[in-house]
Amino acid sequence: MLALKRLSLRDLGLLLAGFTLGAVAPSARAGDETYELLTVFAQALHHVEASYVRKIAVKDLVHGAIRGVVAELDPHSAFLDPEQVAKMDREAARIEGDIGILVGPPGATVLGVFPGSSAERVGIGPKDRLVSIAGGPVDEHPELALLGPAGTLVELEIENTRGRRRVMVVRERSPRAGVAWKRLDRNIVYVSIGRFADGTEGKVRGALEAAQKTGGIAGLVLDLRGNPGGLLSEAVRIADLWLASGTIVSIEGRERGQVVETAFPKGTQPPYPVAILVDERTASAAEALAAALSENRRATLVGTRTFGKGTVQTVIELADRSLLRLTTARYFPPSGQSLDGRGIEPHIQRKGAEAQLSAALEVVSGLHQ
Numbered sequence: 001m002l003a004l005k006r007l008s009l010r011d012l013g014l015l016l017a018g019f020t021l022g023a024v025a026p027s028a029r030a031g032d033e034t035y036e037l038l039t040v041f042a043q044a045l046h047h048v049e050a051s052y053v054r055k056i057a058v059k060d061l062v063h064g065a066i067r068g069v070v071a072e073l074d075p076h077s078a079f080l081d082p083e084q085v086a087k088m089d090r091e092a093a094r095i096e097g098d099i100g101i102l103v104g105p106p107g108a109t110v111l112g113v114f115p116g117s118s119a120e121r122v123g124i125g126p127k128d129r130l131v132s133i134a135g136g137p138v139d140e141h142p143e144l145a146l147l148g149p150a151g152t153l154v155e156l157e158i159e160n161t162r163g164r165r166r167v168m169v170v171r172e173r174s175p176r177a178g179v180a181w182k183r184l185d186r187n188i189v190y191v192s193i194g195r196f197a198d199g200t201e202g203k204v205r206g207a208l209e210a211a212q213k214t215g216g217i218a219g220l221v222l223d224l225r226g227n228p229g230g231l232l233s234e235a236v237r238i239a240d241l242w243l244a245s246g247t248i249v250s251i252e253g254r255e256r257g258q259v260v261e262t263a264f265p266k267g268t269q270p271p272y273p274v275a276i277l278v279d280e281r282t283a284s285a286a287e288a289l290a291a292a293l294s295e296n297r298r299a300t301l302v303g304t305r306t307f308g309k310g311t312v313q314t315v316i317e318l319a320d321r322s323l324l325r326l327t328t329a330r331y332f333p334p335s336g337q338s339l340d341g342r343g344i345e346p347h348i349q350r351k352g353a354e355a356q357l358s359a360a361l362e363v364v365s366g367l368h369q
């Protein structure tokens with residue numbers, strides 16, 4: 001790399017302006033405000049690199065400047081330098097695993113089991129209760145004790161109507177994009193979605209098809225509690241499963257303008273009642289799904305106010321392998337009111353997993369007034 005002091009200020013300004021403007025605005029001219037401000041930045045960078053009392057690597061100065069730019073943006077935009085990216089990759093390589101169950105009160109009860117999970121393979125099922133984890137008592141956050149390095153074993157003591165037993169379960173990588181489903185009653189179906197990733201819509205559709213073939217669906221409880229979001233496109237496709245028409249979500253960004261996603265009548269589910277469980281951890285794409293079904297009068301929301309994130313982020317790899325996570329669009333539910341910072345207030349407010357599930361069951365069973 002050429003030392004900055006070997007370049008004239010004009011050359012450095014042209015280098016920075018040419019790179020930036022060439023990447024994002026080919027029609028810009030050297031006399032515009034962006035060029036002038038980049039020249040000021042180049043001048044300051046030159047003096048710091050050449051004259052500051054101690055030597056600082058140019059890359060650290062540039063990365064620091066980028067962080068300063070990102071700090072002026074929203075909380076969801078971020079910059080990771082190459083060292084941070086490498087650390088993130090190392091952590092991903094030894095990502096924590098879990099056993100694939102949803103746990104909640106009362107008494108650390110198993111609410112659902114992810115299909116194909118290690119818990120399912122050892123026979124753990126819904127309504128089983130966790131008595132101990134790794135030989136210790138079960139605290140108020142048992143899901144944390146179940147986490148650990150992928151490939152490690154955890155001993156569980158399980159209790160159900162058949163008595164107690166101990167099992168060894170292997171922790172596995174689980175993106176929690178798998179879709180768990182079960183019957184809460186003879187024809188009331190429960191479906192949980194942990195996160196929206198590639199293929200999540202297909203798994204939801206498959207769960208619904210399996211439920212229809214094995215007893216039908218008279219009512220559905222869709223659990224989005226704890227769902228942090230993920231791919232908005234998957235959430236849109238899932239919303240379309242229950243909507244024959246109407247707006248699902250509007251996406252507004254500077255590059256594409258406004259894009260309105262609408263529902264199509266093909267493949268729409270029968271008009272059985274739907275209740276959606278939400279909480280303060282329900283965010284982003286999960287909120288878009290909940291709002292789409294709620295505002296189109298296709299579902300009743302039960303739980304607590306959602307997180308309130310109505311923006312879309314794009315991850316951009318820069319030339320030195322650093323990453324820029326940039327908010328590139330906002331999304332709006334059918335009402336047009338932003339969810340960002342507000343969240344969604346459910347129709348029926350309940351705290352506690354058991355109370356929420358009971359209220360949802362009343363909704364889909366026609367008992368709620």
